[in-house]
Amino acid sequence: MFYLKKSFLKITLIFTLLLLFPLMVFSYSMAQTKIPRGGTLKMIYQEPTHLNMAIVSGTPTGIPGCQIFAGLLQFDENFKPLPYLAKKWEVSPDGKLYTFWLEEKAVFHDGKPITSEDVAFSLETVKANHPFGVAMYRAVEKIDTSNPHIVKFHLNYPYPAFMFALHPLLLPVIPKHVYGQGEIRKNPANYKPVGSGPFKFVEWKRGQHIIFEKNEKFFRKGRPYLDRIIIEFIPDSNARTVSMETGATHLVPFSYIARDDALRLAKLPQFAMTEKGYEAIGSRTWFAVNLRKPPLSDKKVRKAIAHSLDRNFIVKQIFLGLGKPATAPFHHAGPFYHGNLPQYDYNLDKANKLLDEAGYKRKADGMRFDVNIDWIPNPTYQSVCEYAREQLKKIGINANLRASPDFPGWASRISAWDFDLNFDSVFDYPDPVIGIERMYISKNIKKLIWTNTMGYNNPEVDRLFAEAQIEQNFAKRKNLYLKVQEILWDELPLIWIQEGGFYTVYNKEYEGIPMDVWGTINPYDAVYWRKGKAE
Known part of the structure; x- marks a missing residue:
């Protein structure tokens, strides 16, 4: 009798393990595919004049600016628009009305909610101050902000380029309650910005670096993965190469390392070099x-x-x-x-x-x-x-x-x-x-x-x-x-x-570097450090 009970228990245990084994493997697999969190990404690039890309063009402001400010849309590697602050949109058959539904839970870094009025204010600011703001938005006749989470752009005529002008580089959504006070070119927030992007401004030491820390209130759940981004300013080309080679720097965009040095670094196992991510630039x-x-x-x-x-x-x-x-x-x-x-x-x-x-x-x-x-x-x-x-x-x-x-x-x-x-x-x-x-x-x-x-x-x-x-x-x-x-x-x-053909050099310890048509002029919320903590 004891022998039968013992055999029965063994069979039950084996059967139970067989049932649980797929779940155990699935759980292990899920644990293995969890994206690591934490860590600091160090970059080298040119020092900007300020950090408000609504009123200035160029990559020195655009790269850090896309960490601070969100936009309505992003784009994939085929120029297809993707949701960002706008979770969905519609275009009228005559091409003269664009309607965008905003993320309801999106807030600025100071906790204030993002509304359609902020979007309208941002477009009017860019139109009035950006080097080619008029060219991008002169077709816009009026903006309907009657619903705080829906923004409607009424155009005077069909304008096929309009969607391209809604990437954060070209239309950063800036808070009206911060930038709507006084002359915008003299606004102190140009140097200590407030946005709604994946990273918040912390510090700017002229001639040295700008530091950003993760935005815990970012509307994309679970992002960003990194804790911090530091953009350093190193004017000497040789010093930039040394910083990259020694591991002190992890990412250098827009060919800011000499071509021959970049090609040499790309042959080392810890680095990669790519010309992807510049298609929208031309x-x-x-x-x-x-x-x-x-x-x-x-x-x-x-x-x-x-x-x-x-x-x-x-x-x-x-x-x-x-x-x-x-x-x-x-x-x-x-x-x-x-x-x-x-x-x-x-x-x-x-x-x-x-x-x-x-x-x-x-x-x-x-x-x-x-x-x-x-x-x-x-x-x-x-x-x-x-x-x-x-x-x-x-x-x-x-x-x-x-x-x-x-x-x-x-x-x-x-x-x-x-x-x-x-x-x-x-x-x-x-x-x-x-x-x-x-x-x-x-x-x-x-x-x-x-x-x-x-x-x-x-x-x-x-x-x-x-x-x-x-x-x-x-x-x-x-x-x-x-x-x-x-x-x-x-x-x-x-x-x-x-x-051109620009190129990016980066350390392979960091993955998720943007490779769509806008490349490194994008939010880095999907970038992660492979040695971070898996949660």
């Missing part, structure tokens, strides 16, 4: 020309400069094969690119002839005139300018290189129109209305970086851009943009050099 480099200043106001002079620069050499030798030579005013990957423009081939004889025809003869020392060259602080860009100096000398132009100590110093100089030639990196963005026309329309001649600081004024170009902005037929719209490019390519308010 980056390009160029020499902006201050058209107010003779002799640069002479088109023949600008064409001579264009012929003196070997774009293939610049791309292959200075950018180490990154990107490709620019062949039109619009990026080649865009739908409106003009692929049949006559090229400014590298030809010193042609360049010298153009300068002679323009009346700028060589003096006794062999030089014709002097120019200054500025560049946005970046070691590769400095190398391009050093190359340009030597090339310009060959055609009798004496170029003086003027290095800026940091990004704010460069921005201050260019905003004051205090330049002759300025080598810069600018983005086309997903639609010409957002990223391209701002550089050329006369209404956007402003003392503000990444606007028409060249002083270019052509009524026909203004007219063509205005027509294209509202044209719904793609073929007709493209034809308008082709005409724009033909004029710009002939007049050369800019001397286009390279179509």
